[in-house]
Amino acid sequence: MVRLLQIEFIKLWNNRASKVLIVSYFVLLCSIALVAAVKFDIGPIQFHLAEQGIFNFPYIWHFNSFITAFFKLFLAIVIVSMMANEYSNKTIKQNLIDGLSKKEFILSKFLTVISFALISTVFVFVVSLILGLFYSDFNEIGIIFSGLEFLLAFFVKLVGFFSFCLFLGILVKRSAFALGFLILWQIFESFIRGIIRWRFFDGETTDMIMGFFPLNAMWNLIKEPFTRLSAVQTAVNQMGEEIVLNYNVHWYEILIVLTWTAVFIYGSYALLKKRDL
Amino acid sequence: MSIILTVNHLTKKFGYLTAVKDLSFTIEKGNVYGILGPNGSGKSTTLGIVLNVVNKTQGDFSWFDGTTTTHQALKKVGAIIERPNFYPYMTAIQNLKLVCKIKEVSESKIEEKLELVGLLDRKNSKFRTYSLGMKQRLAIASALLNDPEILILDEPTNGLDPQGIHQIREIIKKIASQGTTILLASHLLDEVEKVCSHVIILRKGEKLYSGRVDGLLASHGFFELKTNDLEHLKIYLEKHASFGQVKLENGCITAFLKEEMNAGELNKTLFDQGITLSHLVKRKESLEEQFLTLTKNKSN
Numbered sequence: 001m002v003r004l005l006q007i008e009f010i011k012l013w014n015n016r017a018s019k020v021l022i023v024s025y026f027v028l029l030c031s032i033a034l035v036a037a038v039k040f041d042i043g044p045i046q047f048h049l050a051e052q053g054i055f056n057f058p059y060i061w062h063f064n065s066f067i068t069a070f071f072k073l074f075l076a077i078v079i080v081s082m083m084a085n086e087y088s089n090k091t092i093k094q095n096l097i098d099g100l101s102k103k104e105f106i107l108s109k110f111l112t113v114i115s116f117a118l119i120s121t122v123f124v125f126v127v128s129l130i131l132g133l134f135y136s137d138f139n140e141i142g143i144i145f146s147g148l149e150f151l152l153a154f155f156v157k158l159v160g161f162f163s164f165c166l167f168l169g170i171l172v173k174r175s176a177f178a179l180g181f182l183i184l185w186q187i188f189e190s191f192i193r194g195i196i197r198w199r200f201f202d203g204e205t206t207d208m209i210m211g212f213f214p215l216n217a218m219w220n221l222i223k224e225p226f227t228r229l230s231a232v233q234t235a236v237n238q239m240g241e242e243i244v245l246n247y248n249v250h251w252y253e254i255l256i257v258l259t260w261t262a263v264f265i266y267g268s269y270a271l272l273k274k275r276d277l
Numbered sequence: 278m279s280i281i282l283t284v285n286h287l288t289k290k291f292g293y294l295t296a297v298k299d300l301s302f303t304i305e306k307g308n309v310y311g312i313l314g315p316n317g318s319g320k321s322t323t324l325g326i327v328l329n330v331v332n333k334t335q336g337d338f339s340w341f342d343g344t345t346t347t348h349q350a351l352k353k354v355g356a357i358i359e360r361p362n363f364y365p366y367m368t369a370i371q372n373l374k375l376v377c378k379i380k381e382v383s384e385s386k387i388e389e390k391l392e393l394v395g396l397l398d399r400k401n402s403k404f405r406t407y408s409l410g411m412k413q414r415l416a417i418a419s420a421l422l423n424d425p426e427i428l429i430l431d432e433p434t435n436g437l438d439p440q441g442i443h444q445i446r447e448i449i450k451k452i453a454s455q456g457t458t459i460l461l462a463s464h465l466l467d468e469v470e471k472v473c474s475h476v477i478i479l480r481k482g483e484k485l486y487s488g489r490v491d492g493l494l495a496s497h498g499f500f501e502l503k504t505n506d507l508e509h510l511k512i513y514l515e516k517h518a519s520f521g522q523v524k525l526e527n528g529c530i531t532a533f534l535k536e537e538m539n540a541g542e543l544n545k546t547l548f549d550q551g552i553t554l555s556h557l558v559k560r561k562e563s564l565e566e567q568f569l570t571l572t573k574n575k576s577n
Contacts, residue, residue: 099352
C-alpha cells in the first residue's frame with residue numbers, strides 16, 4: 001500500500017502544475033481563518049464577523065466544513081488530470097507492462113484520493129480548532145468535540161467527489177473534457193430536479209429522489225449553515241417566519257455517498273479491465 | 278531448456294476483424310526470437326496480449342511454465358511496445374525511479390543501465406527534451422532495470438535515423454551476448470536476420486512458420502553461374518540430378534540445389550565437362566527471399 005502511494009506521489013509531486021494546485025488548495029484551506037479578520041468599524045456600527053458566533057463550538061465544525069468543501073474543485077482538477085494524463089502520455093500502458101496490475105493501478109489512484117480527503121479533513125480540523133479556541137464563547141471539552149460528525153461528512157463528501165472525478169478521468173480520458181462533463185452532470189442533475197418537480201412530485205418527494213443522485217447526495221451531506229446562526233434566526237423570527245431545517249448529518253446520506261464511491265471505483269476498474277490499451 | 282512463454286491457440290478479434298488467429302508458440306530461455314510479419318499482421322497485438330494490456334478473445338498463455346501469475350511474471354520481463362512512454366515532465370532518473378518502484382527492484386542499477394545505453398550525461402534532463410533515439414534508448418534502459426529474464430522489443434528502430442538504428446542494434450547485440458532471451462517484433466527482415474536465431478512468421482494473424490532461422494526453408498542454397506556458353510550449361514544442369522529449378526536471367530544462371538553440394542565440387546565437375554566458369558557463387562536465400570517465398574506459397 002505504501003508502495004502504491006509512493007508511486008502516485010512521484011507522479012504528482014514532480015508535475016509542477018499539480019504541485020502548485022495542491023499547495024494552493026491547502027493554503028486556501030487555511031485561509032478560512034482570514035474570515036476572522038472581517039471587521040467593519042463604521043462610526044456607531046461595529047461589526048466583527050468572528051464575534052457573530054460563527055466560530056462558536058460546535059457550530060464552527062459545521063460552518064468550516066461547509067465553506068472549505070467548495071475548495072475541493074482545486075483538487076478535482078488535479079485528480080482528473082492525474083488520471084487523464086496517464087492516458088494522453090500512454091504511461092498507463094507502460095505502467096501495466098512494467099508490472100503494475102490493473103487492480104493496483106486503480107488502487108493507487110483511490111489511495112491517493114483517500115489521502116487527499118484525509119489530509120484535508122485533518123487540516124480543517126486543526127484550523128477550526130485553533131480558530132474556535134480563539135473566538136468561541138464556549139470552551140468546555142464536551143462542547144468542543146461535539147458535532148464532529150460534520151468532519152466525517154466532510155471526509156465522505158470529498159472521497160465521493162474525488163472518486164467521481166477519477167471515474168470521469170478514466171471514462172473520458174481527457175482532463176478538459178472530463179471537467180466539462182462534471183459541469184454538464186451538475187446541470188443535468190438540476191435539469192432532472194426541475195423536470196421531477198414540475199411534472200411529477202411535490203418539493204419534499206423531489207428532494208428525496210434527488211438525494212440519490214451523486215452530486216446532490218454529496219451536497220446533502222452538509223447542509224448550509226447560515227440559517228442556523230442565531231443572528232439570522234432572530235432576524236427571521238422578527239419577520240414572523242420560522243425556519244425549520246434539519247441540519248444533522250444523516251447516516252443514510254453517508255451511505256448513499258459511500259455507495260456511489262464504490263460504484264465509481266468499481267466502474268473505473270471495470271472500464272480499465274475491459275479496454276484494450 | 279526452460280520455457281519462458283507458452284502461447285496456446287491465442288485468438289484476438291477486434292469486432293469483425295481477427296487480428297490474431299489461433300496462434301501457438303513457445304519461447305525458450307537463451308534464444309533470440311524474431312516475430313516477423315508485414316504491418317497489421319498481429320505482432321503488436323500478440324505482444325500486447327501476453328503483456329496484459331490487450332484482452333484476449335480466446336486461447337491462453339502462460340509465463341515461466343505457469344509457475345507465477347502474469348502480474349508477477351511481468352516484473353521479470355522487460356518490454357518496450359511501439360513508442361517509448363514516460364512522464365514528459367520528469368527527468369530520466371525520476372522516470373526510472375518510478376519504474377523501479379513499480380517493478381519492486383532497488384534503484385542501484387539506474388546509473389549502470391543509463392551508462393549501457395549512453396544516456397548517463399543526460400540523466401537529469403526532462404524526458405520531453407529527448408530526441409526520439411534517446412527516448413527509445415531510455416526505454417531500453419528502463420526495460421533492463423530488473424535484469425529481465427526476457428526482453429521484449431516491438432519495432433525498436435521504428436522512426437529512427439540510421440545512426441539511431443545502428444545504436445539500438447548494437448545495444449540489442451550487447452544484451453543478447455550476455456545471454457538474455459530476446460523477443461524482437463519487426464517488419465524489417467534484415468534486422469531480424471542480423472540478431473535472431475529463431476523466427477515466428479505471421480501473416481494476417483496466422484502463424485506461417487516458427488523455428489530456427491536457417492530451417493525456415495529446407496533449402497540447400499543455390500549457385501549463381503556465368504560462362505560463355507550459357508545454353509550448354511543450362512541444359513547440363515537441368516539434366517543433373519542434384520539440381521531442381523534452373524533459371525537463366527540477365528546472362529546469369531541461377532541453379533537451386535536439391536541436395537548438398539559444395540562449390541569446388543561443382544566447379545570440378547563442370548570443368549571435366551568442358552565448361553569453364555567465369556563466375557561462381559554459392560548462396561543461401563536471404564531471409565527476405567525466404568519470407569517472400571513462404572508468404573507467396575501460403576497465399577496460393
